[in-house]
Amino acid sequence: MKAYIDTHVPEFLRRKWVLIVGLLVVWFVLGRIFKGVHTLDIGNSEDTPTTEVLGQFAANIRAARAENPIFVYIFNPFRQGIESFVEVIRAVISDPAPGALIPVIGWVGILAFIGFIVFATSNWRTSLLSMVLIFGCGVLGMWTYSMDTLALTIGAVVLSLVIALPIGIWAGLNDRVMKTVRPVLDLAQILPTLVYLAPLALVFLIGIAASTIATMIYSIPIGIRITAHAIRSLQNGPIEAAESMGSTRWQKLTKVQLPMAKRTIILGVNQTTLAALSFVVIAALIGAPGLGEPVLQALSIRNIGDGVTAGLAVVFIAVMLDRSTTAAVVHSNQIPLTGKPLLVRRLSLGAAAIATIVAIMISRQQLWAAVFPESLDFRDPIGNWFDAITEWFTTTFYFLTTSFNEVFTLNILNPIEYLLADAPWYLTIIMISVIAAIIGGRTVAILSAILLLLIVWIGLWNDTMITLTQVLIATTIVMLIGVVLGVAAGRNAKFERILKPFLDAGQTLPAFVYLVPVLALFGPTRFAAIVCGVFYAAPVVVRVVADGVRGVPKEMVEAAIASGSSTTQVVTKVQLPASKKSLLLGANQGLIFVLAVVVIGGLVGAGGLGYLVLQGASKPELQGKGLAAGLAIVLLGIVMDRIAHASARRS
Amino acid sequence: MTTSDSAISVRNLWKVFGPTPNAIVGTPDANLSRPELLEKTGCVAAVNNVSFDVADGEVFVVMGLSGSGKSTLVRCLTRLIEPTSGEVFIEGEDILAASKSRLRELRRTKFSMVFQHFGLLPHRSIIDNIAYSLEVNGVKKDKRHARANEVIELVGLSGYANHYPEQLSGGMQQRVGLARALAVDPEVMFLDEPFSALDPLIRRDMQNEIVRLHDDLNKTMVFITHDLAEAMRIGDRIAIMRDGAIVQVGTPTELVLNPADDYVSDFTNDIPKSHVLRVADIAVPISGGHASSSQPIPHDAIVRSVMHRVMSDPDPISIAKNGEIIGCIGRDELLTVFAEDINEELNA
Ligand SMILES: Nc1ncnc2c1ncn2[C@@H]1O[C@H](COP(=O)(O)OP(=O)(O)OP(=O)(O)O)[C@@H](O)[C@H]1O
């Protein structure tokens, strides 16, 4: 009986990838035949019934702000509360009170204060580095912008932690709470940042409050996740011992669990802070003051030099926040000092505190210490220098930038976009669902079909397919890079050490700062958006793949080598298959990261849903369409995430 | 059911892990073997219908293969793990009925536990680890540190008070665990393989310390170990566990002489009988006037220790218990025991 089946279904047809390739060919042929039929393409400012409803809804909300009790008694006070909290921080470090020349503390005082805080929580070396970096922001001519960014980040982080830490601890202690918050955390993880902005701006007005709330929505889930994980991953032994000695629940928490989890919780603070920073920069789109402003301006008028300078300041702040919080993790993990070293530490802390107070007082009285001196401001020369470099690079490497872009666009980007966007919409939905069924199973296929139909109903099918094209291409490139570099790093510790700083940098930097240099090199094109997505997502994927390859049991690899496999065979027949889970996880992460950035690519001419969202944010009459586009991005994200998840589960 | 003179009294204790812990006890499933139960219900009866009594001041040793449920049993006694069913009385008090706060009070003052994997608090210095139970009980700092320093001395760690657990070797950490359990001067101690990480010399010191605590302070102890020699040395009675159930309870001699089954004899075979048996165990009645006229041997002398005297005397030597002659022991009886030991050794 078995033999019968075997002879009648050829081996190769039972392989998934053969089926998929076959489907793609069919899809391509059908797409060519029915080219341009039922593509649901609509004009740029054309509305659909759904977008009209959403537009009306937005208009109603705008009108209701002043009178509706929900706004008057809940949203508006909430907005004012958050705004005044952040404004207090701004008043201290960035925003002079009306009529005043400087904020409460001048630049020298701020520098000293930052140095002191970092010294107190870690060591003098990190403290010095932090001061140099902040000083660097001034040299770049971005002092006030930087302080605004810092103020907003600090405000959002403080508010986020106030919410995230208790919830995270609770979810760490209690399974039921964890089960309740987990779906919310999962959703938050796949939502591209861009989609929060418009709805929040609608409810809380453009400005500091909406920016801070958006930032909190982005960073709170990260804080909760890591805090809960910190509590959950504690060894049980000490906790049980504490219980056996008659601790109350509160004593167990405060004397055992929290101190033991402290290290990981501080790591959570680090991640929350970096997430908040990257969002605060993007929040310039809804009126957040700070470094996002010059970046955004530079993008819109293609002032590369200034944009790169501002981006560099973002990098400085990111590195400063990352280094100082990481050093605090290390510091908190050290065995407490005793004896003479303790005395030395206390004395130097005291001295630093006095120096800081003196610096703050001087910065309030002396002009040179109050306002960052113009003689130290090199914004224009640095900008010009970057402009010159860009000019030289793009002309010298014309073939790399413009030609490569064109060849790529003509031969890869366009054909795939035709396939997805220029074919009848039902053909595309059927094909995607069938492929989802093959790699992820029936449930996912049905879910995908339903969500895609919803997008059709919203009316932004064509734009969604344009975005999907870019996401798929960027993800493929990311996976190629991820597998090559990840395998290399997983196999070779030395290579991994070389790669590590780049990966760290890639994961620390806000996505926004990639936009400017990429725009400079490739102009406002879809290709530029893809490059941004690749840059942003590759580090994560490389890391996940490397971890997976390293996790393959040594004996397995040794057995393969012992039976005479070549290096290629070891990689392709042992290490890659054995780390399949990590590869799929990497692909999933890659997709989500790429999606988040590709939609921001609307800013650099990538079109698609991102462009509609941005347009909706700036033009009231297109707000409905912008909101609808945000919705479509969410639906698309869920479809891709579910397919990737299901295929990971199936393997 | 409880006998008022027993410090610990356990009746029909069960602990079932798995998806349906409450649907096993009292049903026919309860009689299944461990693999069958797992296959059928997905549950493991880590403690399977266990009953025993521990007398006041007794050292009760629990032995058994890895996974036989020793740690689970001892945790159930103080409800670090909630038992599925059964009864536990400690010093006459129904532990399973105790309220949360009563249980805390008992744990702070009456019981203490030493853990197989130490369970030290990594973020606290040694002295603060040891003083922890006093601290949660609200004892002032100088008082609890004074007490902690006493026990630090006792376990031979003076000078390490301000170190942190990670700076200590495994054996030293285990001694901190012991010191911590002693700090509250408990009436009942539960020790889960407390000496497994110690080197032989310190191990012997610690065993002597336990014997001393037992003799001088009359502490009741439940002591888990893998090491039969250790069990013999410190245990008044030994319980052997298999698959969650107690197979046999008895004095070391009883286990050696009358193992209930092969599982128990597998444990006891390692120990030469001459090291465990007491002369009274192998005594024969005095027939006629054959007994030697020399000084009688005390009834609880270990067989091995009288080898020289018995072998060098042509006549059997009488055995005395409380001044009364209860039998005698001669070369034949002695040689039988040694012959068995040699046989065991050759088989092994
Ligand atoms: N929390 C738990 N959940 C499920 N099963 C458990 C749990 N704790 C213990 N078990 C199971 O109960 C059985 C007894 O475990 P226990 O730790 O009591 O053994 P042990 O005799 O102390 O072994 P060892 O000598 O290795 O310490 C084992 O089969 C174990 O798998």
Ligand SMILES: [Mg+2]
């Ligand atoms: Mg155990």
